[in-house]
Amino acid sequence: MDEALQIVNDIKKGAVKPIYFLYGEEAYFIDKISSYIADNVLSEEEKGFNQMVLYGKDVSIDDIVGNAKRYPMMAEKQVVIVKEAQHLSRSIEKLTAYAENPQMTTVLVICYKYNKLDKRKALYKTVKKCGVLFESKKLYENQVTEWLRKTLLSSGYSISHKAAILLVEYLGTDLGKINNELVKLKLALPEKREITPLDIEQNIGISKDYNNFELKKAIGERNIVKATKIVNYFAQNPKDNPFVLTVTLLQIFFSQLLQYHGLRDHSPKNVASSLRINPYFVGEFQTAARNYPMKRVSQIISSLRELDMKSKGVGSVKISEADLLKELLVKVI
Numbered sequence: 001m002d003e004a005l006q007i008v009n010d011i012k013k014g015a016v017k018p019i020y021f022l023y024g025e026e027a028y029f030i031d032k033i034s035s036y037i038a039d040n041v042l043s044e045e046e047k048g049f050n051q052m053v054l055y056g057k058d059v060s061i062d063d064i065v066g067n068a069k070r071y072p073m074m075a076e077k078q079v080v081i082v083k084e085a086q087h088l089s090r091s092i093e094k095l096t097a098y099a100e101n102p103q104m105t106t107v108l109v110i111c112y113k114y115n116k117l118d119k120r121k122a123l124y125k126t127v128k129k130c131g132v133l134f135e136s137k138k139l140y141e142n143q144v145t146e147w148l149r150k151t152l153l154s155s156g157y158s159i160s161h162k163a164a165i166l167l168v169e170y171l172g173t174d175l176g177k178i179n180n181e182l183v184k185l186k187l188a189l190p191e192k193r194e195i196t197p198l199d200i201e202q203n204i205g206i207s208k209d210y211n212n213f214e215l216k217k218a219i220g221e222r223n224i225v226k227a228t229k230i231v232n233y234f235a236q237n238p239k240d241n242p243f244v245l246t247v248t249l250l251q252i253f254f255s256q257l258l259q260y261h262g263l264r265d266h267s268p269k270n271v272a273s274s275l276r277i278n279p280y281f282v283g284e285f286q287t288a289a290r291n292y293p294m295k296r297v298s299q300i301i302s303s304l305r306e307l308d309m310k311s312k313g314v315g316s317v318k319i320s321e322a323d324l325l326k327e328l329l330v331k332v333i
Contacts, residue, residue: 001139001147004134004136008036012040016077017107017132019110019127019130020108020109020110020132021112021132022110023112023113023134024114024135024136025136026136026175027113027136028174030113033134034083034111037107038051038079038109041077042077042079046072049073049075050075051081052078052081054081054082055082055084055087056084056087057084061095064098068080068098068103070103070106077106078107079106079107080108080109081111082111084111085110085113086113086114092117095123096122100130117133139175140173144175145278148168149164151182155191156192157189157191157195158195159194160194160197165280166197166200167206170204170206170211185200185203210233210234214230215231215250216249216253219250220291221287221291227329231328235325243321243325246328247308247328250304250328251301255301256277257292261294261297262294300331303331307331
């Protein structure tokens, strides 16, 4: 996050490089940086003749180099943005010759999503000397909640801790997907206010009381009454609460709990770091560890895998999600 912000700040100050090679698993930051360059390096008058967008599936490296070597018309610079450059993975190293002697009046932006650039090869080393290399890594769950808070703060909002956790639990760590939901929230809510779980329930459709976050917590506490209520709610609303998502999240939870049992240092700081979780969740693992010894956790993980296979029709006749949820509750608690 900080590195992406630094790249944008450098461009704001006029320190524009001839090549920006943006790669990695998290598309959100790649899109943000490339969009900022597209919107801000040239004036609106200059863009007509001096800014172009190419797509990796439609062009070759020679096409990209040919466009990059052009001189700008009635402007100091031109911008060439190559989207979906991952389609050129087999020939991407051919860009090395251009990177060795780039056109200084061109800003070439390569968006190489969901892929890595080999650090041992010439292209990586050459671009590092003359341009900007940015690896956009997937954020861990605890990092996403912090990103969420900072993103909302920058646009005049705050968010309660539980609301942030609820969003991440429901939407996962895909920043693009989360950002789309934040746009909806900001359209529906006045500025300078805190977003609450109730706001999320009313505007996004995630129940603040009946969700996987609350189910996981109830199971960790061995709160059978609460867990049963949530499971019954899921059974009545299967489209909003798919079984495959529930069983996957519980598999992750119990796998982390198994890891927790194996730790020598159970201090909150070490647990959060080792399990790569938000410190907010450490108390849940402490409670769950008291209720589920290591041997029992191993048995539960095995049962969850069987249920996951059943839900996909492997080794059994078709079973309704309601029955799968009931079986899950029985086998876990």
